[in-house]
Amino acid sequence: MDVMSDLWLPIVRSLGIALFPVVAVVFLIWVARKVIARMQDRLGPTNAGTPAGPDAIFQTVADAIKILTKELVIPEGADRTVFIAAPMLVTAVAVAVWAVIPLGPGEFQVVDLEIGAFYVVAMSSLAPFAMIMAGWSSRNKYAEVGAFRAVSQIIGYEIPQTLALLVPVLLTGSLSLQKIIEAQRVPYIVLAPFAALVYFLATMAEVNRLPFELAEADSEIVAGYFTEYSGMMFGSFYLAEFINNLTASVLFSILFLGGWRGPGVDAVPLLGPVWLLVKAFLVFNFLNVFWAAMPRLRIDQVLAFNWKFLVPLALLVLLTTALVDKLIVYLGYTTDGMRAVGLILANLVLGVGLVGYLYALGRRRKRAGVSVPEEFLPLLSSGSHGALRMRSADVVPLSRHNGTSGMRYSRDERGKSSTVELQANHISKGE
Amino acid sequence: MPIGQIAFLGFAVVSVIAALRVVTSRRVFHAALWLIVAFFGVAAVYMLLESPFMAAIQIFLYIGGVAVLTVIAIMVTKGVMREDRRILNRPVAAGVVSLALFVTMTWMIIQLPLPEEPVFPVVEGSLSLLGAALVDPKGYLLPFEVVSVMLLAVLVVSLYLGKER
Amino acid sequence: MGASSVPLAWYLILGSALFCIGVYGVLATRNLVVIIMSIELMLNAVVLDLVAFARFIEPARVTGKAFGIILYATAAAEAALGLALVISIWRTENTVEVEEIDVLKG
Amino acid sequence: MLHPYAQLGIFLLIATVIGVAPIALAWLVSPKKQNPRKSQIYESGNPPFGEAWIEFKPQYYLYGLAFLAFDVEAAFLFPWALAYNKLPLFAVVEAALFIALLGVGLIYVWRKGWLTWM
DSSP states (O other): OHHHHHHHHHHHHHHHHHHHHHHHHHHHHHHHHHHHHHHTTOOOSOOSSSSSOGGGTTHHHHHHHHHHTSOOOOOTTOOHHHHHHHHHHHHHHHHHGGGGOOSSSTTSSSOOOTTHHHHHHHHHTTHHHHHHHHHHHTTOHHHHHHHHHHHHHHHHHHHHHHHHHHHHHHHHTOOOHHHHHHTOSSOHHHHOHHHHHHHHHHHHHHTTOTTSOOTTOHHHHTTGGGTTOOHHHHHHHHHHHHHHHHHHHHHHHHHHSOTTOOTTTTTOTTHHHHHHHHHHHHHHHHHHHHHHHOOOOOHHHHHHHIIIIIHHHHHHHHHHHHHHHHHHHHTTOOSHHHHHHHHHHHHHHHHHHHHHHHHHHHHHHHHTTOSSOGGGHHHHOOGGGOTTOOGGGGOOBOOGGGOOOOBOOOOSOOTTSOHHHHHHHHHHHHO | OOHHHHHHHHHHHHHHHHHHHHHHOSSHHHHHHHHHHHHHHHHHHHHHTTOHHHHHHIIIIIIIIIIHHHHHHHHHTTTTSOOSOOOBSSHHHHHHHHHHHHHHHHHHHHHSOOOSSOSSOOOTTHHHHHHHHHTOTTTTHHHHHHHHHHHHHHHHHHHHHHSOO | OGGGGSOHHHHHHHHHHHHHHHHHHHHHBOBHHHHHHHHHHHHHHHHHHHHHHHHHHOSSOOHHHHHHHHHHHHHHHHHHHHHHHHHHHHHHHSOOBGGGOOTTOO | OOOHHHHHHHHHHHHHHHHHHHHHHHHHHSOOOOOTTTTSOOSTTSOOOSOSSOOOOTHHHHHHHHHHHHHHHHHHHHHHHHHGGGOOHHHHHHHHHHHHHHHHHHHHHHHTTTTSOO
16 A cells, blocks of 8 residues: 555656646637737637637647647658657657756656756757758658748757856855745846846747747748648647747746745745746747747847857856855855855946947948947837837848748737637727 | 666667667668667667766767767758669678677677676766766866866867868 | 666676677768767777776776766767768868768879 | 665656656647648748758867866866865966866967857
């Protein structure tokens, strides 16, 4: 009996934590569609005559059931085994990261590995593979362009992400995510705002969120690396993408926002997951706001922004944090308060330097006749590239890669999946 | 048979079969995918050796780094890759040489008085010992700094070789 | 569970098997990329042996890991340079087969 | 109590099942009607033209090369960051040198223009 419970408790817990992101995503897809629709002055999913619940909250369930009954078309000339394995791998990897994520104190975690944060980084470095496999095996030109873009973008942004992640690790002195949370009496976003900024920007690129949504730019290369996929295989890519979004939000909350820490957790441990999910939900919607508001960049801009801005900045942040913190201790100020003040001051200096550098760069480029330095577009954009202008900013020249000139419009509808939303929208406008 | 041995045999069989497929696959792209499976098998064996750090580094560096780069190289040069048939260079001679090498090595390993059980228990926090040893002048400081010079050289030289002229 | 039930010799035999498969790959194939992959396989076998020795006969388990991680860095550097050379050769000679590369022949 | 790595193994097994199950289920319930027009490669409705596999500029590859160097650096910094709290100042300076050296390399290739998209 005892042996049985010893064996079954971990299995049940694993099952619960593994299924949690899948179930949560069903709700989050609806949230994302609704938020983006509201920002773009649309209604989003509505229950116009359908039994999809209030405000079509069960729209995603209906979509899932529909997509399950669609044919799995394998294009001719495709590399069948690789073609089928790619969507399976992408979902499995997306779920596998959750093994070390502490949803709350103690028991709300599958296994608290000594190397937790490194496990997360290692597992997410597998994601480009599924994209390469999908893009290669489809034998499709669009798919291959998407795969190439995905690889060069996603592996590139892995660098600043990993370097920024090292800052919380270094301040905690542990790779265990549980210990990183426990060490955050003050959330690390206060002590290391620039690490948080770098991490957030790199995360946006890692999860393919606009303005970094090049790998599947729907109006340029159809759907990128999963152009040829249909039915549930397409659904798997879509699911994995949203799971990755959720994972990224949860990880950002854990590393920089204090994870499950919050008022009342010590007394009621069950509040821990609630706090974590509230924080993650806010971060997730922050990503959604960017999604709704940003135009898509070109591939050269995306890569230049990484290699000429984020990577140097990440190196600088890591260096500054490590040196300043050690120097303060070396000078004899060993209390946590003094260390915190030192770190905040260092970040302040870093911020002033950064703004000055960007200003000088902008001035120099302006004198040289270039309106906006391309690599800093995501930060400096103004005028025709208006970062936070909404609908009029949708128009962006096509990537050079296609060799065609043209404009694109509306990035919300993802071609294959959103027909139901289009119809609902149509009906509500007709009324 | 203890569960550890069963797990080891499973991982070993997976990685050896995958490694064999690497050198015998007809398509180079498939060879690269099998290479990843082989690396995974070895990473799992690292977990059996209770070295999660080495397993993570195996996945992070070998699969997420080297294997990705190999796949990109294959995709870039696919025009000249012989897709359908990999011409082998004296396969029989190569097979005999490597089989003889394997038999010799295995025979030597069996002859050696190797421990059946680990002599020392697992040390908690050995990873931070490694971190300290890497920057310790009495430890591995010199290799550590040499690695950074090597990476600098790799970055500059490989970009120089790879860029279009 | 864990290493305690598997003898050291098993790990070493697995390592030598992977190494010899790598040797076969280097000797038998003409494709440069496959040769690089085989070399990676051989290096990985060496690291496997190092980690196994570190677990079985070393108290702090630092030496094996330090050697392993430095070997990994070297392997990655080798792969980067090797593949950069492959691309370079591919661009000038339009081939990735060893037999057809003869730029150094006078 | 189950060994932590065994729990991890079980979790990875469950993750694999979650990856495979939807597609296997869809394979069972979805219709299978082959049709040469349907299995044609998608090129925005036109019949596919030319080679299915196009050649790419190796530009993408350069970023991969740069990535690998920094990947190795990050792998080295993980154990160092873990030990950071116990390290003396000069050990941190050494690691800073390690980071700065690669930063110099980055600035060099940047100034040479090898990171610029062509």
